[in-house]
Amino acid sequence: MAKLNENFFKLKKNYLFIEIAKRIREYSDSHPQEAKRLIRMGIGDVTRPLAPVVVEAIKKAADEMQYRETFRGYEDSGAGYDFLRKAVSDYYKSFGAEVSADEIRISDGAKSDCGNIIDIFGSGNTVLVTDPAYPVYVDSNVMSGNEVIFADSTEENGFAAMPDKSVRADLIYLCSPNNPTGSVYTTEQLREWVNYALENNAVIIYDAAYEAFITEDNVPRSIYVIEGAKKCAIEICSLSKTAGFTGTRCGYTVIPDELVQKDSAGNDVKLADLWGRRQGSKFNGVSYPIQRGAEAVFTQEGQKQCRENISYYQENARVIAQTCDELGIKYTGGVNSPYIWLKCPNGMGSWDFFDMLLTKIQVVGTPGAGFGKNGDGWFRLTAFGTHEATKEAMERLKDLLKK
Amino acid sequence: MAKLNENFFKLKKNYLFIEIAKRIREYSDSHPQEAKRLIRMGIGDVTRPLAPVVVEAIKKAADEMQYRETFRGYEDSGAGYDFLRKAVSDYYKSFGAEVSADEIRISDGAKSDCGNIIDIFGSGNTVLVTDPAYPVYVDSNVMSGNEVIFADSTEENGFAAMPDKSVRADLIYLCSPNNPTGSVYTTEQLREWVNYALENNAVIIYDAAYEAFITEDNVPRSIYVIEGAKKCAIEICSLSKTAGFTGTRCGYTVIPDELVQKDSAGNDVKLADLWGRRQGSKFNGVSYPIQRGAEAVFTQEGQKQCRENISYYQENARVIAQTCDELGIKYTGGVNSPYIWLKCPNGMGSWDFFDMLLTKIQVVGTPGAGFGKNGDGWFRLTAFGTHEATKEAMERLKDLLKK
Numbered sequence: 001m002a003k004l005n006e007n008f009f010k011l012k013k014n015y016l017f018i019e020i021a022k023r024i025r026e027y028s029d030s031h032p033q034e035a036k037r038l039i040r041m042g043i044g045d046v047t048r049p050l051a052p053v054v055v056e057a058i059k060k061a062a063d064e065m066q067y068r069e070t071f072r073g074y075e076d077s078g079a080g081y082d083f084l085r086k087a088v089s090d091y092y093k094s095f096g097a098e099v100s101a102d103e104i105r106i107s108d109g110a111k112s113d114c115g116n117i118i119d120i121f122g123s124g125n126t127v128l129v130t131d132p133a134y135p136v137y138v139d140s141n142v143m144s145g146n147e148v149i150f151a152d153s154t155e156e157n158g159f160a161a162m163p164d165k166s167v168r169a170d171l172i173y174l175c176s177p178n179n180p181t182g183s184v185y186t187t188e189q190l191r192e193w194v195n196y197a198l199e200n201n202a203v204i205i206y207d208a209a210y211e212a213f214i215t216e217d218n219v220p221r222s223i224y225v226i227e228g229a230k231k232c233a234i235e236i237c238s239l240s241k242t243a244g245f246t247g248t249r250c251g252y253t254v255i256p257d258e259l260v261q262k263d264s265a266g267n268d269v270k271l272a273d274l275w276g277r278r279q280g281s282k283f284n285g286v287s288y289p290i291q292r293g294a295e296a297v298f299t300q301e302g303q304k305q306c307r308e309n310i311s312y313y314q315e316n317a318r319v320i321a322q323t324c325d326e327l328g329i330k331y332t333g334g335v336n337s338p339y340i341w342l343k344c345p346n347g348m349g350s351w352d353f354f355d356m357l358l359t360k361i362q363v364v365g366t367p368g369a370g371f372g373k374n375g376d377g378w379f380r381l382t383a384f385g386t387h388e389a390t391k392e393a394m395e396r397l398k399d400l401l402k403k
Numbered sequence: 404m405a406k407l408n409e410n411f412f413k414l415k416k417n418y419l420f421i422e423i424a425k426r427i428r429e430y431s432d433s434h435p436q437e438a439k440r441l442i443r444m445g446i447g448d449v450t451r452p453l454a455p456v457v458v459e460a461i462k463k464a465a466d467e468m469q470y471r472e473t474f475r476g477y478e479d480s481g482a483g484y485d486f487l488r489k490a491v492s493d494y495y496k497s498f499g500a501e502v503s504a505d506e507i508r509i510s511d512g513a514k515s516d517c518g519n520i521i522d523i524f525g526s527g528n529t530v531l532v533t534d535p536a537y538p539v540y541v542d543s544n545v546m547s548g549n550e551v552i553f554a555d556s557t558e559e560n561g562f563a564a565m566p567d568k569s570v571r572a573d574l575i576y577l578c579s580p581n582n583p584t585g586s587v588y589t590t591e592q593l594r595e596w597v598n599y600a601l602e603n604n605a606v607i608i609y610d611a612a613y614e615a616f617i618t619e620d621n622v623p624r625s626i627y628v629i630e631g632a633k634k635c636a637i638e639i640c641s642l643s644k645t646a647g648f649t650g651t652r653c654g655y656t657v658i659p660d661e662l663v664q665k666d667s668a669g670n671d672v673k674l675a676d677l678w679g680r681r682q683g684s685k686f687n688g689v690s691y692p693i694q695r696g697a698e699a700v701f702t703q704e705g706q707k708q709c710r711e712n713i714s715y716y717q718e719n720a721r722v723i724a725q726t727c728d729e730l731g732i733k734y735t736g737g738v739n740s741p742y743i744w745l746k747c748p749n750g751m752g753s754w755d756f757f758d759m760l761l762t763k764i765q766v767v768g769t770p771g772a773g774f775g776k777n778g779d780g781w782f783r784l785t786a787f788g789t790h791e792a793t794k795e796a797m798e799r800l801k802d803l804l805k806k
Contacts, residue, residue, distance in 0.1 A: 001604040002573045002664050003525040008677050009666070011684075018683065021479060045476040050468040058465040058692060065651065066458040068789075073448040073649040076424055108511055108687070115685025116519075119546065122406040139684045143522065170405045201404035246476040248468065249690040261405050263412070274411050280421065281414075281542045282518025284511070287652040289461060290690050386471075 007145045016135050016370035017043050020354075027358055034362055039393040041381045042364040044179065044339070046244040048312060051305035053296045054243065061292035078285035079276070080106025080252070087298035088252050097222040099254050103272065105279060106286050106294070109251040110209045110238035115140040116282075117205060117234065117253070120274040121171060128169035130161040132180055132371030132378075134207065137173040154374055159183040159332045159341060163196035172197060174223075175207040177214060180371045180380040181341040182333015184219045190226050197232040203261065203271070204233040209251075212242040212310055214336045230256035234271065241338065243297040243306045250286055250294040313338050316383035316390040323394040327401050338383040341368065345401055353379050361396035410548045419538050419773035420446050423757075430761055437765055442796040444784045445767040447582065447742070449647040451715060454708035456699045457646065464695035481688035482679070483509025483655070490701035491655050500625040502657050506675065508682060509689050509697070512654040513612045513641035518543040519685075520608060520637065520656070523677040524574060531572035533564040535583055535774030535781075537610065540576040557777055562586040562735045562744060566599035575600060577626075578610040580617060583774045583783040584744040585736015587622045593629050600635040604664065606674070607636040612654075615645040615713055617739045633659035637674065644741065646700040646709045653689055653697040716741050719786035719793040726797040730804050741786040744771065748804055756782050764799035 020042055028035035064070035075081060085101035092099040107113045114136045123145065129137045131150040141148050149169065151161035159181035174193060176185040185193070197204050204223065211221040223229045238251035245251075255272040263269050286294075296302045321334035324342055331342040344353040350367030357363045366382075368375030383390065423445055431438035467473035478484060488504035495502040510516045517539045526548065532540045534553040544551050552572065554564035562584035577596060579588040588596070600607045607626065614624040626632045641654035648654075658675040666672050689697075699705045724737035727745055734745040747756040753770030760766045769785075771778030786793065 002606040003528050004664060004666050004672055004674075004677065005523050005525045006666055007525075008523065008680055011680060018480075043477065047471065047474070047476065049471050049474040050465075052469055055465050055469040058468075059462045062453075062458050062461040062465065062692075062696075065453040065461075066455055068450065068452050071450070071452040071647075071650075073450065073647075074446065075650065077421075108690075111687045112685060120408050120411065122408045122410075124406050136684055143681070143684070203405040244474075244476075246687075247474075247478065247691045249687065261407060263407055263409055269407055271407075274407065277411055277414060278546070281539055281546070282515060284514045284649075284652065287511075287690055287693050288650045289465075290693065293465075 005143065007143050010142050011139055016366070019370070020364070020366065023355070023358065024364060038362045038364065039385065039389045040364045041385055041390070041393060042366045044241070044382050044384065045246050046241065046309075046313075046384050047386060048244055048309040050244055050248065050293070051297070051302055051309070053299060053302045053305055054293045057296035058289045058293040061289035065288065072288045075285040078280060078283055080104065080286065081288070081291050084291045084295050087295050091298050092222060092224070095221040095225070097224040099222070099224055099256070103254050103256050104252050105255075105275065106291060107251050107253060107279075107283070108249045108286055109240060109245075110207060110236050111136055113236045113251060113253045114205070114207060116278065117236070117275070118144050118146070119278050120271060125170040126168060128167070128172045130174065130178075131373060132159075132368060132375035133173065134175060134179045135371065150372065152374055153178075153181060153183070155330070155343070160185060160189065162189060163193055165196065168200055170200070170202050172202055172204045173207070174204055175209070176219075177210040177333075177337040177339075179207075179210065180339055180366065180368065180375070182337035182339035183341070184214065184216075184336045186218045187220055187226065188218075190220055190223060194223070194226045194229045194232060198228050201261065202232065203259070204229075206233050206235045208235050209238045210241055210337055211237065212306070213314070213338055215314075216336055219336055224254070224256070230258045232259065234259065239294055239297055243294075243302070244309060245294070248290060248293060250290050312387070313383045316385060316387060319390055319394055320381055320383060323397060327398065334383075340381045340383070342379050342381065344377050344379050347377065350376050350379055357397075361393075361400050363393045363396060408546065410546050413545050414542055419769070422773070423767070423769065426758070426761065427767060441765045441767065442788065442792045443767045444788055444793070444796060445769045447644070447785050447787065448649050449644065449712075449716075449787045450789060451647055451712040453647055453651065453696070454700070454705055454712070456702060456705045456708055457696045460699035461692045461696040464692035468691065475691045478688040481683060481686055483507065483689065484691070484694050487694045487698045490698050494701050495625060495627070498624040498628070500627040502625070502627055502659070506657050506659050507655050508658070508678065509694060510654050510656060510682075510686070511652045511689055512643060512648075513610060513639050514539055516639045516654060516656045517608070517610060519681065520639070520678070521547050521549070522681050523674060528573040529571060531570070531575045533577065533581075534776060535562075535771060535778035536576065537578060537582045538774065553775065555777055556581075556584060556586070558733070558746070563588060563592065565592060566596055568599065571603055573603070573605050575605055575607045576610070577607055578612070579622075580613040580736070580740040580742075582610075582613065583742060583769065583771065583778065585740035585742035586744070587617065587619075587739045589621045590623055590629065591621075593623055593626060597626070597629045597632045597635060601631050605635065606662070606664065607632075609636050609638045611638050612641045613644055613740055614640065615709070616717070616741055618717070619739055622739055627657070627659070633661045635662065637662065642697055642700055646697075646705075647712060648697070651693060651696060653693050715790070716786045719788060719790060722793055722797055723784055723786060726800060730801060737786075743784045743786070745782050745784065747780050747782050750780065753779050753782055760800075764796070764803050766796045766799060
């Protein structure tokens with residue numbers, strides 16, 4: 001009889017965004033008229049189309065696939081084509097981080113890598129996750145049967161948890177700019193985490209998916225600008241938010257050569273070798289045309305076009321933040337981040353506020369409670385909509401809450 | 404201190420194809436002149452370009468991504484777009500298997516799904532793998548710390564292992580047409596495996612990646628044509644060989660609704676739910692343009708164009724098989740399969756034969772020993788080259804072995 005992975009039963013029944021989709025569907029079915037004016041500011045999905053240079057690059061590569069002379073089959077390594085790894089390495093240089101092409105593996109996105117990275121670690125690790133957090137960090141560890149402990153991100157610390165030296169963690173998930181809270185770690189704060197990791201021989205899994213939204217100087221776009229980080233941190237990044245690749249699928253993970261841990265026999269093991277072996281056995285690389293599209297993101301013209309889209313979203317973030325200011329609602333994010341993490345008015349719970357916005361003004365956000373216990377009473381709005389929809393949603397919110 | 408997954412240390416140091424690539428590179432570096440005439444019949448990679456309808460579909464979808472009105476972000480479910488799941492379901496119907504679109508999840512390829520499927524099973528399963536086999540079956544289980552036992556595929560049983568009723572297995576990996584041996588299970592043989600699985604409450608993980616090469620009537624193209632298979636089998640398939648997607652990346656996995664196992668408390672659990680949760684948490688779907696390309700494979704014109712490529716490879720298989728016949732070399736495969744699995748002449752070991760072909764006639768094959776102990780003394784040649792290269796390689800082989 002096949003034995004099942006019963007760790008799965010410890011997961012909450014519905015993945016957060018599936019639960020949201022279900023509630024929207026139920027509301028839409030029972031209120032078809034109202035549903036027509038639905039504005040979605042829930043899931044962190046982009047709405048701006050792909051940059052023209054990206055589309056051109058995908059099409060050109062697709063054309064190559066039609067001719068024997070230029071057709072591409074399996075990638076030799078599955079780690080990503082050299083042209084793309086080099087482009088990512090150069091991108092890192094542009095904001096002051098030294099990451100060689102060899103230290104980069106291309107993937108189909110940050111979610112896959114965030115979920116699969118746990119495969120290289122053994123059982124018995126104490127896994128530290130900030131609360132609230134992106135659900136994949138916790139879920140992938142629950143699925144593997146790992147113990148997860150939490151560092152509290154709260155209103156008091158600006159939803160940016162800092163290390164507690166009395167706690168010993170072996171693996172640490174950090175995300176900056178943070179999903180869902182929009183908070184960021186400054187250089188000084190990140191240095192504190194790196195030092196904590198080095199002291200504990202812990203490994204930081206650093207999710208930098210939102211780095212392109214950083215505007216302030218003292219906020220690092222990569223953990224590798226911090227001294228010592230290459231000895232303790234894995235960085236996972238994605239083109240989903242940088243270049244609107246949520247439906248196009250491409251990301252990358254950096255494991256520096258210097259990132260070495262001891263095995264139980266006391267031998268040094270390069271984590272990059274374990275990850276290479278994991279990916280080499282269970283992944284066959286990213287589609288060639290998509291890798292060419294990703295390469296185009298990092299060209300001068302690609303950066304210009306992608307930055308325009310990011311500026312577009314940043315304007316939305318400004319509008320949402322301003323509305324919160326006008327309504328006297330507390331929030332984090334909005335600067336350095338496409339997320340506004342706001343305190344539900346009148347002490348409402350997250351899901352109650354979700355239902356209220358859905359049914360009263362047909363605006364969909366994400367209940368903070370879905371990201372952890374410290375998220376209850378908080379709510380995430382995203383800046384990924386159109387200007388028109390964002391403004392309209394904020395007008396409706398003002399009408400609703402001024403009543 | 405982060406504890407590592409030390410199961411990784413039990414893996415052989417180099418993944419088979421990485422070792423082959425290394426030997427080729429070393430030979431090429433020391434023999435640059437000879438290396439120019441290298442013919443690669445080792446890795447199972449296609450050489451025919453993508454079908455024109457596939458390229459057109461990818462380009463059209465890429466164009467859609469450039470405009471706000473037609474842009475696509477995250478897929479709601481990550482299970483694959485309805486249009487593609489429906490197309491796959493219809494494809495199944497065309498060879499007599501009833502698989503609904505809901506039972507299909509689209510992925511980036513069979514390798515990922517073969518590797519990741521093990522996540523839904525617990526520890527303590529006895530995993531049965533035929534020997535020789537595709538390395539991912541064993542490696543993904545070794546990485547998870549599972550015990551693997553083997554069913555011997557040998558010259559005597561035509562390299563198509565059958566169930567041993569005295570052995571109790573919980574998970575069973577089958578691959579037909581087989582990689583690496585080119586052998587196939589007939590309807591009667593597959594029925595025996597399905598009955599064995601049903602009697603043991605075991606789950607079959609059925610790799611059908613080469614189904615498009617089947618030409619004979621009594622060889623099923625899906626395990627689901629066997630009665631009872633939907634109660635015990637997961638089927639994993641890929642467009643890599645069907646449509647030359649090795650560098651384009653798209654596949655699918657079927658878990659029927661009827662496939663239910665008991666958990667330790669005696670409750671029924673649908674395996675499709677576990678897989679959905681695994682993929683929902685650790686995967687974000689396949690690139691939209693690539694899914695449109697995959698859809699085109701299943702159109703009438705797409706099938707016509709893809710079948711032409713398969714016929715092309717089948718002609719190569721015929722030439723290789725004929726050469727073996729002329730040389731009095733025993734083999735399996737070549738019919739229903741792009742692989743010819745041949746007995747190394749004069750009692751040579753696989754890697755010795757590999758080195759001989761590489762250094763004497765600059766032909767690269769795959770040593771059977773890389774696929775398991777029963778593979779030693781055997782060798783895999785693939786029919787995925789050009790007609791010219793295949794013929795040339797066979798001429799060189801005849802010259803070499805007739806000496």
